[in-house]
Amino acid sequence: MTVSATLAANEAIAARRAAGQEVLALGFGEAGIPVHPLLRQRLTQAAGQISYGPVAGIDAAREAAAGYWTRRAIPTGAEQVLLGPGSKPLLFALLHAVGGDVVLPKPAWVSYAAQARLLGREPIRVPVPAGEGGVPDADALDAAVREARRAGRDPRVVVVTLPDNPTGRLASERSVKALCEVARELDLVIAADEIYRDLVFEPGTFPSPAAWAPERTVTTTSLSKNYALGGWRVGAVRFPDSPLGAQLRESVRGTASELWSSTPMPMQHAAAYAWSDPQELVERVALARRLHGSVAHAVAEVFAQAGCAVMPPQGGFYVWPDFGPLRDSLAADWGIATSPDLARVLLERFGVVVLPGTAFGDDPESLTVRVAVTGIYGENDSERLAALVSKSPVEMPWIAESLAGLGEKLRALTAPE
Structure with missing residues (x-):
């Protein structure tokens, strides 16, 4: 590696x-922009918070993250949220929890494939619809998963990015809906990386898979892109309100307890403020x-x-x-x-x-x-x-x-x- x-x-x-x-x-x-003074102030005020916190995150930060998603038309309770030191380790813990092979759009952000390989799985790559990015073409996804299963592989999760890194494109609502139908038919977990969600240039409806496949979509975000806080390393993952979601959340929480124990406390206090969407x-x-x-x-x-x-x-x-x-x-x-x-x-x-x-x-x-x-x-x-x-x-x-x-x-x- x-x-x-x-x-x-x-x-x-x-x-x-x-x-x-x-x-x-x-x-x-x-992200290339300065830290907002109010965020820097919140971090400074919390600098003395050095104790370990709950593995899933403090209540204030999880409630703020839940509110963040709820205001974006994805109703969320704090019990569905888990924090981590950036969205990358949260995604890795999720892939570990789901198990099986990982399906990726082609092209896709570099770390998705690397994380799959760290788990001993060569990713299955599926082309995106023409002119789009971040979401595999639904028909090609269906064919690839069925072929992989006939060959003895075990694809269980498809990772999508909205909007996309590397293409800068946002998948259409039609493509996301079709993806959700295939994921439900083939019993795939959808891991939706929505870290750039707040940076869509044109206003309009955001095509989150959680809207059409709420029982099987796990969503990640962080403060690294919209607030340019990459080095602060704080992210959140939202699990679906379903038996599958509860199972995955508990598994990720267990992994988190062994890998990073808890998200740094000062970052959680700053995140609680940021995710509350102050004007x-x-x-x-x-x-x-x-x-x-x-x-x-x-x-x-x-x-x-x-x-x-x-x-x-x-x-x-x-x-x-x-x-x-x-x-x-x-x-x-x-x-x-x-x-x-x-x-x-x-x-x-x-x-x-x-x-x-x-x-x-x-x-x-x-x-x-x-x-x-x-x-x-x-x-x-x-x-x-x-x-x-x-x-x-x-x-x-x-x-x-x-x-x-x-x-x-x-x-x-x-x-x-």
Whole structure:
């Protein structure tokens, strides 16, 4: 098991900067905005809370998380919620509790497959519907699970991401409903990673699987993306109000008691405040959503102008350009035949850090890369805060300069003189 591709990218960025090398940091999926002062204040006030808490989390934090989901049209009681040091360990504990093989969308966030392999299971990958992301195509899912079971495998859980990392796309309500029907027919648990839920760019109904398969959908979230608190490591998982949900919650609670004992107490107090949706933080998330959407669309346009096929991002802060239309020229000019080749050339020749599509389970010959746009929000908190509150973030000088620089580098790659 090697270091996660996303964290390795972050270390590569730091190493290049420390060596004085130019770098356009588009590899690491960090939210890229300053911590809200009120959140910092809550953490400071709770800094003296050093005792172990309940394994599932303190009442205030679980009640706040339950309210968070209830206000988003997923009625939830505090007894359905369990906290952990980030959503990643919660997901791992869930996969352990469910058992059997894991089905993933293709492409999918890097850690899903890695966690399945840590549990001794090679993931089953199922393509997403054309133009979408984060949810396997229902017909293909049905066929893949039935074929796997005929071959002696035991798929029990399908993981989905809404909106998606790496594609930045939000699955349609039609695709989610179809997924839920197949999951019920085949008795699959749905693990819905909704960590980017609050960062969907356009308002509208959010297609959570919990709405159509409430008895079998387990939902995870955290504060790392909407509030840019990745390093604080606090997340929550919501179990369905069903016998299956109660069974899985107790199993995850047992795993948690042996792995992390309890979520750090200061983080729980800060989370209790954040998940209560105070107006000041709701306004901060709205600003973040505008920033991410504005820059993500601008970055997508830069790649499109370079000749890539790219769908407009719909949430989060990622773009998923496909250099397939440029395959012949990239092979002739640079010897690029795979997405790792493409990412290597972008880094070594142009100082652009992106992740190859293979890191997310895409085929090597598919010339896709994941672009995390937050790396150009600013070099310090002052610049990042200015970008956050700007009504037109892409016009901030440093962001405009980065966009122009990216365009120049892509032109040099795709149409060298």
